[in-house]
Amino acid sequence: MKNTIPDITANEQHIVSQALLERYGKLVAMQLADSELQLDPLSTQLTDCPTMFWSERGADFVICKVGESRYRCQFFYSDQEQFGTGHDVYDNLAECVTTLLQVQADHEQTRSGVLSGANRAKLDADDEDDYTGPLVI
Secondary structure: OOOOOOOOOHHHHHHHHHHHHHHHOOOOOOEEEEEEEOOOOOOOOOEEEEEEEEEEOOEEEEEEEEEOOEEEEEEEOOOOOEEOOOOOOEOOHHHHHHHHHHHHHHHHHHHHOOOOHHHHHHHHHHOOOOOOOOOOO
16 A cells, blocks of 8 residues: 655754754754554554654654644653653644653653642642652652
């Protein structure tokens, strides 16, 4: 079956590169690749999908183009630690990459025991007197 998913365009690469520059304050090397994805959960057929890949601050990131203006994304640290954004498919690449970077930044803070202001305020409201700070092992 012929792959009908269009290649990643220069404009799409620019959108992601710009988001990475804003997030990290530096140019981040991004690579183009292909990923085999099961696009139809009722089928075992795999489809080659154009993919953007980069690594930064101990995490690896992928954004796969799964159709015209349709994207899936995830970040991971290892085979056992893979994370999505909670949204299966995006139709806006800027929203996809921004959400991916934000979810990973939040996860990075959680891993390091740092709570963002919004998360700290929620924790304070939920359990104001019992919070003793992060547990350090």
